[in-house]
Amino acid sequence: MEHLNKQDENMNIVIVGHVDHGKSTIIGRLLADTNSLPEGKLEQVKETCRRNSKPFEYAFLLDALKDEQSQGITIDSARVFFNTKKRNYIIIDAPGHIEFLKNMVTGASRAESALLVIDANEGIKENSKRHGYMLSMLGIKQVSVLVNKMDLVDYDEDTYKNIVKEYTKFLEKIDIKPESFIPVSGMMGDAVASLSDNMPWYEGQTVLESLDNFKTKKEPENRPFRMPVQDVYKFTKDGDNRRIVAGNIESGKVSVGDEVVFYPSGKSSKVKSIEGFNREKTDTIGVGYATGFTLEEQIYIKRGELASIYNQKKPKVSSRIKTNLFWLGRKPMKKGKEYKFKVGTSKVIAKIEEITRVIDASDLSNAKKESIDRHDVAECILTLDKAIAFDEVTDIDKTSRFVIVDDYEIAGGGIIQKALEDDLSEVRDKVMLRNYKWEKSIITKEERAEKYNQKSSLILITGKEDVGKKPLAKTLEKKLFNDGKIVYFLGIGNLLYGVDADIKATSNNNKEEHLRRLAEVANIILDSGSILIVTAVGLTKENLDTIKTSIDTENIQTVWVGDEVTTNIPVDIQITDTNSLEAESNRIKGLLQKEGIIFKPW
Amino acid sequence: MNHLDKLENRSIHILREAYSEFNNLGMLWSIGKDSTVLLWLARKAFFGHVPIPLIHVDTNYKIPEMIEHRDRLAREWKLDMIYGQNTDALENKETFPDGNTTRLKCCKNLKTNALKNTLNGVWPRYRMNHDTKEYEIDKNREPFTGVIVGVRSDEEGSRSKERYFSPRDKNNDWDIGDQPPEFWNQYKTDFAPGTHVRIHPLLDWTELDIWEYIKRENIPMVSLYFDQGEGKRYRSLGCAPCTNPVDSTAKNVDEVIEELKTGKFSNIAERSGRAQDKEDGGGLEELRKDGYM
Numbered sequence A: 001m002e003h004l005n006k007q008d009e010n011m012n013i014v015i016v017g018h019v020d021h022g023k024s025t026i027i028g029r030l031l032a033d034t035n036s037l038p039e040g041k042l043e044q045v046k047e048t049c050r051r052n053s054k055p056f057e058y059a060f061l062l063d064a065l066k067d068e069q070s071q072g073i074t075i076d077s078a079r080v081f082f083n084t085k086k087r088n089y090i091i092i093d094a095p096g097h098i099e100f101l102k103n104m105v106t107g108a109s110r111a112e113s114a115l116l117v118i119d120a121n122e123g124i125k126e127n128s129k130r131h132g133y134m135l136s137m138l139g140i141k142q143v144s145v146l147v148n149k150m151d152l153v154d155y156d157e158d159t160y161k162n163i164v165k166e167y168t169k170f171l172e173k174i175d176i177k178p179e180s181f182i183p184v185s186g187m188m189g190d191a192v193a194s195l196s197d198n199m200p201w202y203e204g205q206t207v208l209e210s211l212d213n214f215k216t217k218k219e220p221e222n223r224p225f226r227m228p229v230q231d232v233y234k235f236t237k238d239g240d241n242r243r244i245v246a247g248n249i250e251s252g253k254v255s256v257g258d259e260v261v262f263y264p265s266g267k268s269s270k271v272k273s274i275e276g277f278n279r280e281k282t283d284t285i286g287v288g289y290a291t292g293f294t295l296e297e298q299i300y301i302k303r304g305e306l307a308s309i310y311n312q313k314k315p316k317v318s319s320r321i322k323t324n325l326f327w328l329g330r331k332p333m334k335k336g337k338e339y340k341f342k343v344g345t346s347k348v349i350a351k352i353e354e355i356t357r358v359i360d361a362s363d364l365s366n367a368k369k370e371s372i373d374r375h376d377v378a379e380c381i382l383t384l385d386k387a388i389a390f391d392e393v394t395d396i397d398k399t400s401r402f403v404i405v406d407d408y409e410i411a412g413g414g415i416i417q418k419a420l421e422d423d424l425s426e427v428r429d430k431v432m433l434r435n436y437k438w439e440k441s442i443i444t445k446e447e448r449a450e451k452y453n454q455k456s457s458l459i460l461i462t463g464k465e466d467v468g469k470k471p472l473a474k475t476l477e478k479k480l481f482n483d484g485k486i487v488y489f490l491g492i493g494n495l496l497y498g499v500d501a502d503i504k505a506t507s508n509n510n511k512e513e514h515l516r517r518l519a520e521v522a523n524i525i526l527d528s529g530s531i532l533i534v535t536a537v538g539l540t541k542e543n544l545d546t547i548k549t550s551i552d553t554e555n556i557q558t559v560w561v562g563d564e565v566t567t568n569i570p571v572d573i574q575i576t577d578t579n580s581l582e583a584e585s586n587r588i589k590g591l592l593q594k595e596g597i598i599f600k601p602w
Numbered sequence B: 001m002n003h004l005d006k007l008e009n010r011s012i013h014i015l016r017e018a019y020s021e022f023n024n025l026g027m028l029w030s031i032g033k034d035s036t037v038l039l040w041l042a043r044k045a046f047f048g049h050v051p052i053p054l055i056h057v058d059t060n061y062k063i064p065e066m067i068e069h070r071d072r073l074a075r076e077w078k079l080d081m082i083y084g085q086n087t088d089a090l091e092n093k094e095t096f097p098d099g100n101t102t103r104l105k106c107c108k109n110l111k112t113n114a115l116k117n118t119l120n121g122v123w124p125r126y127r128m129n130h131d132t133k134e135y136e137i138d139k140n141r142e143p144f145t146g147v148i149v150g151v152r153s154d155e156e157g158s159r160s161k162e163r164y165f166s167p168r169d170k171n172n173d174w175d176i177g178d179q180p181p182e183f184w185n186q187y188k189t190d191f192a193p194g195t196h197v198r199i200h201p202l203l204d205w206t207e208l209d210i211w212e213y214i215k216r217e218n219i220p221m222v223s224l225y226f227d228q229g230e231g232k233r234y235r236s237l238g239c240a241p242c243t244n245p246v247d248s249t250a251k252n253v254d255e256v257i258e259e260l261k262t263g264k265f266s267n268i269a270e271r272s273g274r275a276q277d278k279e280d281g282g283g284l285e286e287l288r289k290d291g292y293m
Helices: A023-033 A041-051 A058-067 A100-108 A126-138 A157-173 A207-213 A425-437 A445-452 A469-482 A511-527 A541-550 A581-594 B003-021 B033-045 B064-076 B087-091 B103-119 B157-161 B207-217 B253-261 B283-289
Strands: A010-017 A079-083 A088-092 A113-119 A142-148 A180-183 A231-234 A243-248 A253-255 A259-263 A267-275 A284-286 A290-295 A306-309 A316-327 A339-343 A346-359 A377-390 A401-406 A409-420 A457-463 A487-491 A531-537 A556-561 A573-575 B025-028 B054-057 B081-084 B126-129 B134-137 B146-148 B165-168 B196-199
Touching: A010 A023, A010 A100, A010 A126, A023 A058, A023 A079, A023 A113, A023 A142, A023 A207, A041 A058, A100 A126, A113 A126, A113 A207, A126 A157, A126 A316, A126 A409, A142 A157, A142 A207, A157 A180, A180 A207, A231 B003, A243 B003, A253 A267, A267 A425, A290 B003, A316 A346, A316 A401, A316 A425, A339 A377, A377 A409, A425 A511, A425 A541, A457 A469, A457 A511, A457 A541, A457 A581, A469 A487, A469 A531, A469 A556, A469 A581, A487 A511, A511 A531, A511 A541, A541 A556, A556 A581, A573 A581, B003 B033, B003 B146, B003 B207, B025 B033, B033 B207, B054 B103, B064 B081, B064 B126, B081 B103, B087 B103, B207 B253
Parallel strands: A010 A088, A010 A113, A113 A142, A142 A180, A457 A531, A457 A556, A487 A531, A556 A573, B025 B054, B025 B146, B054 B081, B146 B196
Antiparallel strands: A079 A088, A231 A243, A243 A290, A253 A284, A259 A267, A259 A306, A267 A290, A316 A377, A316 A409, A339 A346, A339 A401, A346 A377, A401 A409, B081 B126, B126 B134, B165 B196
């Protein structure tokens, strides 16, 4: 891993600030003062200005370069390149764009540091603060504040000091400690490349010095290991028997022999090998790398899990979270509406439970609002349809960041501040521990599926009492059995006097525990590769969530028997006519074929 | 971790996200240096395999060596290789070399339209059968919903406005002024029915990065990129009638890198040897809005 220590000579920076506070002028001046311009360009633009009787501005230089960008590589409309003796800089920027905030967020998320420009003459404006706040949310901690256009205030020290004082107070509130404040004039060049006689009272860094003093982020490897699982690859068709868990390492490092634990499932195994193509064989790999590893034991994990290492700080798992988010969508974010929510590689459905407060990013004042409008920043509690694994922002910021998708587009983003308790916390804790302690077979889920010619699956038959659920279940069991399927019927009553004997007598409030145990038994039968048919009275959506939390398959079919669905459970098939058990079983069989659980002959 | 490592890791992440999120994913391979680096990155991302079909639009005017190179690597690396072409335009001689259209119209016929109709499955696709080592008409005519493309933002103005995952609507239209935000390694992987997404894992790479990576990884390149003793080499590859070599004596990857570092080409666009770009001012941006890559 020696090559890791090589000094990276590139740094991405972003320049932000209120419109017309002089971002483009600063960029133009940086290019000119670092000799990064094509030969003769500066003179040419000055000449054009003279001919058109326009005062020359560095911003024109930028425009001229953009027009001619096909001729060179100084600039493209998203990036500006220049270098100092120390390193190459790429300014990611889209000044003056109407969709500035969207582009700024896009650019800033790729930057390691930022220059924030404030007009000395106009003072601190709405976007001076909003952009500062966005930088803080995006996780950019290295910021230099340029108090620009000092020439327009006669290089007055007091004007500068007042802005520094006021803006420092603001930055403190949003947890940004600026690397420096610099009084500059982009137009005249004061304090950009060299200190200026116009401001003898300023003896600090120039803009170029402050850039060179930024540190290229070296991610520490001594933090807890985190890798969102992008996928588990197996290319057996190509004669490759490796089963590789792939992803980018967001934090820490992992080595052969480490015991990795995946969340939210809680499953674990030891790392057998670290894999790569056309790279030196290694036994350890750290943060930043797109990698993959194989495991000692065959466990079934999916995209969306978060890999960690046993004995290190655990990620949080919950379906209720306290967040801080910003909204960029045209339509406001509303209560009651469902949104796609993505953190790491997991994707779930989120709803607003409560908008705690909407923060005006420009003055940090609070408002109580019923929806979150475009460019608002809000603190709110979100409820997710499934528990996911993540970190709280104060622990590991990268794995606390999420985006929200509305109408097919990323419309917002934010950070998770806190994992909150949800209804399933207790059941889930038991499941994670059970999975962690699980004694693993050497036969994989896929091997069983191939051998038995079926995928394991749970068929839940529910409805009111005495409507014919059991006869239907038994007919279906016999039908699948005759087809050669591995199938088992389990009535919930079969558990009551055995598995549930200890809680049967105390009864009443034990429905949750009965369900949990049912789900645990179901999980074992499903793990054997079987198709399991369960009958139970009046199951609700909440009951289904409990069962889903405990069992290790996405393959669940719900069948409601009766004229009217009287609970909130989502139903795959409703059966109103129980006189023809044969025909109704065939319908369920058809569903299994459609879902690819069992094979459908031509 | 150095600069090339960072680029590589990000590109691999993007490729894997695309592979996991799109059911009908394809990757354009023009046999040029950029899309060949992309292909190599796919082998890195998938541990030596390329589980994504590669699509080549064969204009029939490609320099013959490029087709040989394509089929050799396809067989060697067991690539799921598909090509498509505008047979009607070729048969009816609606091409620039036949003297019947402008360069731009020819591009539209042989590339843009061929690409569009190959991606949406309207025209026949030809897929390599690795048992016979020959191409056969592909029975699968499903449209591709995600298309991985090797464009770089430093190549040319309109390409710099792309995102890693850029949406295209039903008519392949692309609203440059209003693109969705993209941050924190989260991309646009949701799309309305009938639309598709272009995926650009090489967006951050420069021409020099590409060549330095080719050197580091020892990626096989078609020899047209190097001077064969005539003092000329291709810097960008396209159709023979519309692509001109540049003056250069760079005979191998090291010499190409040296040449780029001297700044010899810093004021000459990489695609300046591609005649269709110049034909009417914003040629490529227009072509790209229309679906050209």
